[in-house]
Amino acid sequence: MASQLVFASAIITTLLIIISIFFLMHRLRSSQAGTKHDQPNITSSPAEPTILSRTLASTLPDSVILPHDVTFKQSMDSYWAQQECEVVPACVVRPNNTRQLRTAVTILKDEYDKRRNQAGEGKVEGLFAVRSGGHSPIPGAASIQGGVLIDLSLFCEVIPSEDGSSVVIGAGAKWMDVSKILDEKGLAVVGGRNSAVGVGGLTLGGGLSFFSPRLGLVCSNIVSYEVVLASGSNTTASESINPELWRALKGGSNNFGIVTRFTARSFPSTKIWSGFLYMPAFQTTKVLRSFHEYVNRGNSGVPDTAYNNHAAGPIACFSYIHKLGFQAISVNLVYTKPPEKEKKWPVCWKTSGFASLWRLWSTCKVRTLTSATDEMNVLNPPGRRQAFANTTIKNHLATLTAAYTAYYDAAVSLRPHTIKGLLWTLVLQPLLPEWARKGDINPLGLQDGTVEPLVIVSFTINWDEYGDDGLVKTTLRRTVEQIEATAAANKTGHRYRYLNYCAEWQRPFEGYGEENWRFLQGVSRKFDPEGFFQRGCVGGFKLDVDL
Secondary structure (H helix, E strand, O other): HHHHHHHHHHHHHHHHHHHHHHHHHHHHHHHHOOOOOOOOOOOOOOOOOHHHHHHHHOOOOOEEEEEOHHHHHHHHHHOEEEHHHHHOOOOOEEOOHHHHHHHHHHHHHHHHHHHHHHHHHOOOOOEEEEEOOOOOOOOOOOOOOOOOOEEEOOOEEEEOOOOOOHHHHHHHHHHHHHHHHHHHEEEEOOOOOOOEHHHHHHHHOOOOOOHHHHOOHHHEEEEEEEEEEOOOOOOEEEEEOHHHHHHEEEEEOOOOEEEEEEEEEEEEOOOOEEEEEEEEEEHHHEEEHHHHHHHHHOOOOOOOHHHOOEEEEEEEEEEEEEOOOOOEEEEEEEEEOOOOOOOOOOOHHHHOOOHHHOOOOOEEEEEEEEHHHHHHHHOOOEEEEEEEEEEEEOOOOHHHHHHHHHHHHHHOOOOOOOOOEEEEEEEEEOHHHHHHHHOOOOOOOOOOOOOOOOOEEEEEEOOOHHHHHHHHHHHHHHHHHHHHHHHHHHHOOOOOOHHOOOOOOOOHHHHHHHHHHHHHEEEEEEOOOOHHHHHOOOOOOOOOOOO
């Protein structure tokens, strides 16, 4: 009897320790929100405005923010990743409407042409950057040192059509702005899964959604785009108007113009079932096996085990907490319509391996889409240094296991180093090629005949201090390249790289395939013959267009 009590006490103590660690991990992440590390002083002794800044300020006095303005620091602090906050422009242009944006682009284009003529055969340095939601972790993705930042935050309207079939969404809106309005109307769009992510960047990079299994990628559900071109003119891109541009914008990023508005298809949608399962590290092998088996349903011809297109995920996350030398697991499950019995799991998830896994707790429940996307956002709030990288593999259990091993070994290799606040996270999520074939045609290259399920293997790393940037990023790159080498050896790799999760050293357009890459380059030459958005605009991934 005494031995049983000791054993029970040990079990309870272990559970309490594990639960405490999970809460500590949550506090570690959330306590960083709003906290800035190593931030440069951008409010004292502002630099003298450049000639270009003064020209913009005199022409658009209500839209230009200079370093000495009180709102300048607010603008810099609005990025998600701390690295972006540290890239300080000479001025911020925050246009109130398309006319003001066109004026700013015209001034910038004139300056670009002048510098291009002066440079001759030399390369013109970047003049400006464009920010939609500012959620990229790459320094300079939506910011520019000493240049002009175009901030689209005032293009934030969300206007559903009267018949509920479409929604006009401003490029500066965030997905929380969209879902809050549409939740009230019983509507949804194929949109982002994190409420704080910007509409513009995610959509132009392709975009994964809870609704992708049923309706396709975010970009494949955009009816039309309003775009300001390099000439300063405003145009529409749709299936019938500028169809080449319309197709190119479905994953072509910021290479063709500044999109101000998207018209997205909408559809009836009430609440969804979603949440996270939280598990200790000893469940790793079972989580990997359950993930592989569920994703493999995409190959199943048996109705009861086929991939359900209302089911999104699973998204399996393995987070190594550097300070504690401990790993935690979370798995996101979603079903995009309420189950028949609200308190019960949807059948597709109940029959999966995840239902029987021992877990600490679950947050799965019926909720609004806004609530589901807010939960995603809370897990990684702003104010920390961030890094992304990703690769794509076939759903092959040995390769998935090798990816996990590479992630874990890399995390352990960093243990001798004091990296304050380091959270080293591996994320596995399915990408079925058939999703990319739903909706409108796109240039992502996933319509190339691949039929077997794919898995996006991505990393989300966050830490506190600038001095650790080099070590973290070098280790991350080495880890991704190790996974790619293993996949190549197993013949389970795939060329696709999801642009929105790419590191600065990755080349996502090569993964679209040569034909699609050449198509995008041709559209760039047609609508931007002088390369204004290839050379004058920094940030994003460029098309390597010969000018």
